[in-house]
Amino acid sequence: MNRILILFAHPALEKSKVQISLLKAAQSVDGVTIHDLYELYPDGLIDVVYEQDALTEHDIILFQHPFYWYSAPAMLKEWQDLVLEYGFAYGASGNALRGKTLANIISAGGSKNSYSTHGHNRYSIIDLLRPFDQTANLCGMNYLPPFAVHRTHDMPKEKIEMYAELYRQLLWKLQRDLPSEETLASLRYLNDWVQS
Amino acid sequence: MDSLLQAFIFLSAGVVAVPIASRLGLGSVLGYLIAGVLIGPFALNLLHDATQLMHFAEFGVVMMLFLIGLELQPSLLWRMRFPILGMGGLQMALTTAAITGIAMYFNQPWQTALAIGLILSLSSTALALQILAEKKLMNASSGKSSFAVLLFQDIAVIPIIAILPLLAITAPLTNVDTANIAAVVTADAHSSGGGNLIAHLPGWQQTIIVVMAVVSIILAGRFLTRPLFRFIADSKLRELFTATALMLVIGIALLMTTVGLSPALGAFTAGVVMADSEYRHELEANIDPFKALLLGLFFISVGASIDFALLGSKPIVIMEIVLGLVALKFIILLFLAKLFKIPGGGSYWFSFSLAQGGEFGFVLLASTLENRILHKETIDILTAAIALSMVLTPLLILFNEKFVIPRFKEDKSTTTADEEPMEEQDNPVIIAGFGRYGQIVGRLLIGNDIPVTVLDHSATHIERVRRFGFKVYYGDAGREDLLHTAGADKAKVLVIAVDDREKAKSILKMAKHSYPHLLVHIRAYDAMHYHELKSEGADFISRELFLSSLSMGEKTLQALGMRAYKAKRQARQFAVHDQKTTDRLGEHISDNKRYISESRHAQEEVLNILRGDRMSYRTSEDHSWDATGHE
Incomplete structure (x- = not known):
């Protein structure tokens, strides 16, 4: 069974509708560890040793966050800068993360179509997530396509619940399995893998 | 004769x-x-x-x-x-x-x-x-x-x-x-x-x-x-x-x-x-x-x-x-x-x-x-x-x-x-007053390997902290000669952490007069004291209970269910707002030539601050991360 660690970053969860539902969904799955970064470190002082120990003890690392400005909220960047140290995550002796799996769980205001060459966001989600992809690569991790919730701002409650349920299933499935090489070759969203 | x-x-x-x-x-x-x-x-x-x-x-x-x-x-x-x-x-x-x-x-x-x-x-x-x-x-x-x-x-x-x-x-x-x-x-x-x-x-x-x-x-x-x-x-x-x-x-x-x-x-x-x-x-x-x-x-x-x-x-x-x-x-x-x-x-x-x-x-x-x-x-x-x-x-x-x-x-x-200076007995920081306040300042500095000269005039105080390896000297920091012996002419910062407001002010005055190069960081009793110290040219003034009360407020907000990060931001914003209010009132004091008794003034000040607080919370509603563009 894959042990899952979710690094959750949302600076104003009290204003969120989608992310709070996703978070609750994750909390309902047994054996999933969640680090709520803004709640744990309101003054930005990240406990690096604690975070690194958590990484060592898990197989799948999920960055769950709103897709602010085509990236993660500041705290998650801070987390990467501090926790993914040379000698731990990368470098000659830095192989603590080797063979583990990384994926982003994101919520975005724009539609799926807007994230394309023709859409107003001009790039696909996969393209925009390249920095995470390469971060995983440098750390010797396997990077999966994202689980994404699009068009969040006017999303009806039922639809949010639907996504929360889908996310719950994703976590359950990830605990037991990972997408195969062949699946990954054509997979653009983890959403599709759960439903397959 | x-x-x-x-x-x-x-x-x-x-x-x-x-x-x-x-x-x-x-x-x-x-x-x-x-x-x-x-x-x-x-x-x-x-x-x-x-x-x-x-x-x-x-x-x-x-x-x-x-x-x-x-x-x-x-x-x-x-x-x-x-x-x-x-x-x-x-x-x-x-x-x-x-x-x-x-x-x-x-x-x-x-x-x-x-x-x-x-x-x-x-x-x-x-x-x-x-x-x-x-x-x-x-x-x-x-x-x-x-x-x-x-x-x-x-x-x-x-x-x-x-x-x-x-x-x-x-x-x-x-x-x-x-x-x-x-x-x-x-x-x-x-x-x-x-x-x-x-x-x-x-x-x-x-x-x-x-x-x-x-x-x-x-x-x-x-x-x-x-x-x-x-x-x-x-x-x-x-x-x-x-x-x-x-x-x-x-x-x-x-x-x-x-x-x-x-x-x-x-x-x-x-x-x-x-x-x-x-x-x-x-x-x-x-x-x-x-x-x-x-x-x-x-x-x-x-x-x-x-x-x-x-x-x-x-x-x-x-x-x-x-x-x-x-x-x-x-x-x-x-x-x-x-x-x-x-x-x-x-x-x-x-x-x-x-x-x-x-x-x-x-x-x-x-x-x-x-x-x-x-x-x-x-x-x-x-x-x-x-x-x-x-x-x-x-x-x-x-x-x-x-x-x-x-x-x-x-x-x-x-x-x-x-030529290189003599043996470094001239510490860059002098702390005047080593009670509960000064001790925290001292511990932080010493923890960062910064040698500190400490003056205190409570013998029992000194006895106690010396047991923990602090170099504390008995003396009244308000005396120019003593401050001089403590190395005020070579020090960079003087931290005045005494609890007596008049004493603090007199040390500040004397230090600013005799050692213009010396940065003076001082503990203020309240807003009124803050203004007095500011007009005497203190380089950094900290109101003694402010940060402590602020963190108490923050933790209370959190206990009521507010997210930690929001509570932190609210507290920080309050601090900024409070600083502005305090400074504005300070200007008012210097404009106002007529005599207002200290207590009367303090009362008025509290009312003004409270009024200002409510207004500012209406105007500075936190729009950060509103779910408009993104999620």
Whole structure:
């Protein structure tokens, strides 16, 4: 069974509708560890040793966050800068993360179509997530396509619940399995893998 | 009345001569010496008994040695062991050997020659340190080296005094004679009324008693002074502290006199023993004015006691001795300076400032008379020679400054100003007040390896925190002299953490006035106090309970279910808003010329703040991360 660690970053969860539902969904799955970064470190002082120990003890690392400005909220960047140290995550002796799996769980205001060459966001989600992809690569991790919730701002409650349920299933499935090489070759969203 | 008149004469001579001498660039020491000559028996003859005066004023040397001892923690002494032993030891050995050789050449028996050699090898601590301090060279390598040599000499006086009785070639005088001579010659016979009580004992017994006296001072200094000062400090009467400090120094002087030792050495030993004491700075601040006055008096009396009659009767011999002595010492010192690589002009400062006979010479000469080591005539001549060599020093320093040092100016790296500072006992941060507030500041700094000088005037406080390894000194930071001793002229930041608002303000005022370079970080009692401190030019002001209350508010918001990060931001925003409100009200205060009672004002202020709070929360609604564009 894959042990899952979710690094959750949302600076104003009290204003969120989608992310709070996703978070609750994750909390309902047994054996999933969640680090709520803004709640744990309101003054930005990240406990690096604690975070690194958590990484060592898990197989799948999920960055769950709103897709602010085509990236993660500041705290998650801070987390990467501090926790993914040379000698731990990368470098000659830095192989603590080797063979583990990384994926982003994101919520975005724009539609799926807007994230394309023709859409107003001009790039696909996969393209925009390249920095995470390469971060995983440098750390010797396997990077999966994202689980994404699009068009969040006017999303009806039922639809949010639907996504929360889908996310719950994703976590359950990830605990037991990972997408195969062949699946990954054509997979653009983890959403599709759960439903397959 | 008569003694008051005498005191008036001294003071006015000093007050007139010293500023003029300083203005002319001659230095204060020469000023005092000239003043002494002027009021002495060979000019205006306003003095009754210059010798007696000198003995009284020698007490200034006792105090100076006590203060020097206080500066010398055993650790500092240990770090200076090589220059002290090497330079100091060589200086004494070479000078003593040379002078002894010359004296033997003039047909003196070896014992007499050795006694003269030992006595003349000493330099004047009072004179040299005063000059070096005045030229701001104490931290330069020339100053450090001079200090090392002087220290070795000062320590060497102890064995010299013990050895001198063994050099006697005839039987000691009878008891009565000794007392008579002591009354004429030794400093301390007058001030104490006692005199040497052990002079009649055989040499070896005297030596044992001397050692025992020194050991008793060390033990008493280590184990008795701290409880004593604590007891005195608890009384919170400042003059009592001064009285205790003086009592201590005078008591040591008396004890030393009783056993026939130099009181200065006893005081020095006591000083070293107490150098680790938390009361050190306060002691320094209390003794220093007395020392300065008495040293001035000492220099005056040296000037006044120059025996121009003797000088007139044997001008050639005395001048030969003086010039020979100064030249010989200078050459040996210069050789040492080169040997120990004192850079450039520093070697000349070092050599000129130490090329003279010292005040210990007077004391030792007195004891040679008691012990019948030297003839009265020889002693008179040597005494005059030492005094004249001391007069010559400021002149030589002047010569050095005007003609020798300028030649080194081109080579920047060797000028004294560029030399590395002395042992880092001058901490960059001074914390005034080490209660609950100051301790946190101190712990953070010390945790970051920043050495901190701490002043506090609660003895119980000090006792407690010293157990945890803090270096805390007893004292009132509101006193300029104490702040100076704590190193305010070299420190970067003064943290005023005292809880008394008026006290805090007065320390701030004084620090800003005397040390404009010093950044003052200060603890404010409330907003009103904050404004007062701001107008006095404090560089950083922290309201004492503000951050603590703020974090209490933040945690309370969190307990009610607010997300930690939001609570944190709300608290921070409140702090910004509160700062603005406070500053705005501060401007209002300075605009408003009419008097508003403090309490009334404070009340009004609270209302204004509350009104402002509600308004600001309406306007500064947090729009951050609103789910418009993104999620």
